[in-house]
Amino acid sequence: MTSQRRLLVGIIQDSPRHLDAATLLELARKQDPDIDRATVYRTLALLKDRGLIDELDLMHIQGEKHYYEAKTSRDHCHMACFRCGAIMEYASSSFEKLKKEMVEQSGFQIRVVRLEVGGFCKRCQRAAS
């Protein structure tokens, strides 16, 4: 793994929020001004392929871009608020159970799972009323 790729991986791992390619590029350039957009995309493709990161759409709450996060030990759901744009995560044993059930009943071999929800967070429900 080259130094540029290590840099990108580090940024993704350290980021508290979900990064899109453009933001990742911007952050990376603070440490290596010469890094190119193509390198970012090629690295993301590679990491996705190896299962090291997950790609999210976050309900396309803001354009068609993708977001990325380091793969966690436990799959989780992303809930996106249509009003304020907040992203909440949700993991539970029921989710794990559902996955297990899908595999058993369909024989499908799961590589990636993406559960996304769009709606309104608690605060925005109150604001809307």
Next chain:
Amino acid sequence: MTSQRRLLVGIIQDSPRHLDAATLLELARKQDPDIDRATVYRTLALLKDRGLIDELDLMHIQGEKHYYEAKTSRDHCHMACFRCGAIMEYASSSFEKLKKEMVEQSGFQIRVVRLEVGGFCKRCQRAAS
């Protein structure tokens, strides 16, 4: 609702497979050669907004386009095979339970849910071995 929109809705409802915007346009043109791409996109946005159709990514198994299906009474999962491209659907009470649990525990008001899985279907698992 205008006749063009009714036409588009009809096509989506009758289609046995998931349609992307370009395919929908193509099918619609067989009945109304003058219909425009912009009308298709504008109608899809409208229907999505009103909750009459669901937008899918199908794990971006083929480009970045979106797919659409008429909203069904029961939410279901889409499983996309990375090898043969087959799309399978999966609905279960566990899924419903998970949704209910998410609402109860997070207070999030769910408008849309999208559960997508990428991996290998039964047949392709065999073929790969």
Next chain:
DNA sequence: ATAACTGCAAATCTTTTGCTTACAG
């Protein structure tokens, strides 16, 4: 009349690609 819908062409946004040079094992 007023508001919503349409076609057309151009623009936008995001991601990908071809090609040449540079680097790593």
Next chain:
DNA sequence: CTGTAAGCAAAAGATTTGCAGTTAT
């Protein structure tokens, strides 16, 4: 050496927009 990675600029794919003309209420 030999294969992989990077930079650059241009292309590609999907979707959106502005505007002028049309239709529906």
